[in-house]
Amino acid sequence: MADIRRPGLPTGVTTSDEIRSWCDQSRLPGERPELSDTAAVLVAAGFLTPGGRSILVRRISTGLPVPVLPGGFGDLRRLHRAIGQTEHQLGNPMMPSVVAAVMRNRLNGLYRRRDDARKTLVTAKGVFAGGTRAIRRERRENVYLEIEERERLFAGLMCTPTPNVNTTGYMRRAGTAAFDRLAGVVGQVAAKSGHAQAGEWASQILVPERGDAPTAPVGTPGTAAFVDGYETLLFVAAHFYDRIVRNPAWLSDHFEIQRTQVNLHAELAEIAADVIALRAVRIDLDRAKRNGGFDQSFAEHIDRRETTLRPVWTELLDRVQALGEVAAVVESAAIELRVLAEYNRATTIDDRIDALIARSGDREISVDNAKRLTEQVRSGEDQLRIYRDVLQGNIARISPAVPRELPARYEPS
Template sequence: MVDNRRPGVPAGATTDDEIRAWCDESRLPGERPELSDTAAVLIASGFLTPAGRAIVVRRISTGLPVPVLPGGFGDLRRLQRAIAQAEQQLDNPMVPGVVAAVMRNRVNGLHRRRDDARKYIVTAKGVFAGGTRAIRRERRENVYLEIEERERLFAGLLCTPTPNVHSSGYMRRAGTAAFDRLAGVVGQVASRSGYPQAGEWASQILAPEREDATSVTSPNAGAATFVDGYETLLFVAGHFYDRVVGNPAWLSDHFEVQRTQVNLHAELAEIAADVIALRAVRIDLDRAKRNGGFDQSFADHIDRREKTLRPVWTELIDRVQALGEVAAVVESAAVELRVLAEYNRTTTIDERIDELIARSGDREMSVDNAKRLTEQVRSGEEQLRIYRDVLQGNIARISPATARELPARYEPS
């Protein structure tokens, strides 16, 4: 395999071909951590208007708070997936009424959880200004995100790139125990109602997929899978972003100039906006071709327009790969900085040795002083014994030899 890395780039940097292959397969090798809250918000800002996206970037760049969820935005994506799955199952007209009733209660509970998460994003206190004067001040400073934009941000966060959200591994993390409890409830209701088929439906519809012996050797085992290549590219971009901004070396004085040359927050937000826009256009083109593909001239026109989009996809891959090179360089520099810090500590050993040797004469004088101090202390101990004896005599004089019994009540004479 030809190494197409540019000169000076660490060997650990990801190549364009690797990113393209990941997107084609919608899969990344190895286990991948979920995106940070900041990366998720920046990617979700790709669904906002350009003005709203700029406000999100400005707030993050200046250290102002942005909405967060206690469980992370990956859980929000899994919650949305559970709602969509349950609603899809409810649309099946063959679902027995007993199962449908319990499932509707489950869906209602999931909707309430999503509404609670929405409050954290749209009407969260302590994040955006609440008072009239504070809102006016943030609007003047162009850092106030309007309610409509927050609604769009929440809708974008429902699509947070999350590994394995559509796999059996997702089902296990998203609530196997909850689905098992729900299946058990349906079974109890079915047994009381004399409708045993409902219990079978519960086990078929609600029970998550179980791993069998062949799943261990599955090609997706130990990998992060995604819905499509667009989501894969968004996750890769957010992953590289987290590797850079989460590295202490990037925040050190050594990269102070580089931090002023590029705004990584804005870069990730713009990449997300372009990927989301490209995906929307491609979906519209595919829909138009399906609906009007019977006209050959129209189909040829769609094909020509589709070809004009291919360079855009290549450019996005190049931008993400460049972000990956930044991550690799920063991580390599972090190793060098740790070595340099250790070297700086080691180089002081000679100075410390010389200082110890130079102070040897002082230590000899200190030894003599310590001996004299010991003799003085010993003589002082004798004086302390005398003082204790004198003090004991004084105490004996204060305390009566025989205890006197005081009257219960003081009677003046």
């Protein structure tokens, strides 16, 4: 059934059918920026317990700091993906030992980078309370995130929805210069070794296996591809969230009442929790059907349970679409506010022009005064010139042109 736009909405509103199509294809049209740190943390909050999720939302809502990484959480996702790909490559028993040694050394470097990121996020010095008294105070205020919840948060952040993380170039982005050096080192090892497959491994080391993720879409220029539809929906929801909270109009006085009516941080965290839970249930149902599908009654039972889950997916699509409507309305309102600001600025210019015209008489008087002052200064200059000539003559008289020599000894006549 076609999705009908409600009247009175901006033309840029995304429909539920469009979001459903994006999720079915696991791809969004156009280049998409990566999620902000706050949006990534709220999506990762879907992996926390309900108590930990509410604490994290409360911290963000009250302006308290949350853990961040210098390079952003998209790099953490690519790093995690690079580790998994390298481990998959090393699991092949046919890999030459000389190439495996180089890859294993690089994998250890990736492990260290992941451990450093984990320490940064879990310890989070300067973010969470460190002293006993400060911890007790934050616990009383219900804003202290326990260590166990931070571990879950880090695990969730390693799954941050990131565009085109499954494309052939993600390994290079994950390791940047490190993987560029890795390609060169493996090539040198392949040239020096006598293995016939070494050259092939050198060319394939930075390319994912086809069987690694058979359902993952291939990234194409001008699109943002994701692993599956669930990750696509998470990214779309967080993208709409970023569009709203980053818009100055949403933070203006015009939407002060609306900001108190909805907690966007909690909305995104709850959407993420529902999407993650639905994905886990669907994976378990597929596994159960794959393992016990030989029993007809059991397979029919699984099919019935899958049917009951379809309205949940539709509801999530509608919730994300509603978030997109808010983003479109806020952006439309921002344009109107800019127009009003220009009108106000034009009105100010008109007032300034009127004031200038009203002061034209004063300017004429000022011009006359300036002319009289100029004549006075000019006459004063003439007088000063006379005084200067007189003074110069006096100086000449004081200092004769021909110096006189005084006798070495004074003798009265």
